[in-house]
Amino acid sequence: MPEANPPAMELSEAPPMLAVRGVSRRFGGRQALDAVSLTLAPGEIICLVGQSGCGKSSLLRLIAGVDAPDAGSIVLNGAEIAGPGVFVEPEDRHIGFMFQDYALFPHLTVADNIGFGLRRLPKAEARRRTAEVMARIGVAGMAGRYPHTLSGGEQQRVALARALAPQPVLLLMDEPFSNLDRGLSDRVRAETLAILRDLGTAAIIVTHDPEEALAAGDRVALMQDGRVAQTGTGRDIHDRPCSLYVAEFFRPCNRLAGQARGGQVATPLGAFPTTLADGQGAVVCIRRHALQVAAPGAGAAAQVTGSVFLGDVEELALRVAGVSEPLVMRVMGHAPARPGDTLSVAVSPDGAMVFPAI
Structure with a gap:
């Protein structure tokens, strides 16, 4: 793991x-x-x-x-x-810089916005490079338009072209x-x-x-x-x-508190290997998709307390004895149980990560 x-x-x-x-x-x-x-x-x-x-x-x-x-x-x-x-x-x-709000000059046309950073070049060279980058980014047809007439996606492309024009x-x-x-x-x-x-x-x-x-x-x-x-x-x-x-920035996790003993952290969902020193506090992080339905008796008993349908997936809130906060299990398609049902749940192989307690 x-x-x-x-x-x-x-x-x-x-x-x-x-x-x-x-x-x-x-x-x-x-x-x-x-x-x-x-x-x-x-x-x-x-x-x-x-x-x-x-x-x-x-x-x-x-x-x-x-x-x-x-x-x-x-x-x-x-x-x-x-x-x-x-x-x-x-x-x-x-170095080119593209701002969040695009920062296009409202009084300049698309072509003039894109060529703004090329003022040090001879005029003919600036016009050539402006035309080249407009064609490459796909905004050549907007050359004479002003920013307020553009959609958000069009403004983004013009801002990109302006940033890339000076190479x-x-x-x-x-x-x-x-x-x-x-x-x-x-x-x-x-x-x-x-x-x-x-x-x-x-x-x-x-x-x-x-x-x-x-x-x-x-x-x-x-x-x-x-x-x-x-x-x-x-x-x-x-x-x-x-x-x-x-771990939690990229995907929500279920947290289980424990303590390292003999190279493991024991939790109500099982024991997980760790290299933490004996007696050190630990947090076992289990991502939602790593919780799986197990055969009766092969996992921890969990009562379904709620469900949220998200289209391709469904999330179940689970109450497990010995765990202070509800766990969340994410399953593809329709959930195998409804609120009030009891399931047996286990953690998929390599589905848990162990960190020092904060």
């Missing part, structure tokens, strides 16, 4: 194109970032995820050059762009899909990722949505209270979380 493990190592053999090294930032009495380190390989897409106020946007601002770190350094393609005595201005970093070495995206409804968000996100991968553009995408983070990034970096709690592929960080916080 998976147990707490160290954060996944960053395995790229090539030197990282971006290296954030021990970066800290304080605002008044609040520590927004605390010794954050993160690397990004060429062409890699990382999803930076976490609860509101955990430091995601603060980190993006430091990388973009909108703000400066109090400590630590940031290196881009081997050159330090922020650190003790060093600060490269945002316009000289070759940045790195694109930073702050909650780029949060203003779109769910169906449109999924489609636009897939289109955006395909464009970034086709261009080979490295990107950091900030999101608060765990499912989006798992689906979109080559790697995921989960932040907690100004620090990086764990990094890894979506599958690694979901299946092998290093802490109870990480």
Whole structure:
């Protein structure tokens, strides 16, 4: 059964194109970032995820050059762009920034919005690149329109085109899909990722949505209270979380309290192996889908106290003797029991994770 493990190592053999090294930032009495380190390989897409106020946007601002770190350094393609005595201005970093609200200029046409960051180029070259990126992103037919005439998805694509027009070495995206409804968000996100991968553009995408983070990034970096709690592929960080916080961020868990004895933690649902020292308090985290109906007598007796139908799945609330809080079991399709029924429930193999008690 998976147990707490160290954060996944960053395995790229090539030197990282971006290296954030021990970066800290304080605002008044609040520590927004605390010794954050993160690397990004060429062409890699990382999803930076976490609860509101955990430091995601603060980190993006430091990388973009909108703000400066109090400590630590940031290196881009081997050159330090922020650190003790060093600060490269945002316009000289070759980093694109796509804002959550898109920040399109309302008085400029789509073409002028996209070409806004190309003012240093000769006019003919700026027009050529603007036309090229509009065609690539699929907004050429909107060239003469103004932002207020565009749908949310169209505005998102124009903002992406504007960010990519200067050919940045790195694109930073702050909650780029949060203003779109769910169906449109999924489609636009897939289109955006395909464009970034086709261009080979490295990107950091900030999101608060765990499912989006798992689906979109080559790697995921989960932040907690100004620090990086764990990094890894979506599958690694979901299946092998290093802490109870990480486990519960990506999927709700049933918690069972216990104590380590002889390499196990005994609970009303069975004993689970652990490497915690004897006598140490433990929390057994069991994801909802890991609870399964067992043959009578082969599991713990559970009374169904409620049910919630969610379409493809149904969730049952269960009362188990010796467990203080109701457990939640998620089953595909229709539940095998209704409120008032009694079931025998067990935990699927590798379905429990053991962490030190908080």
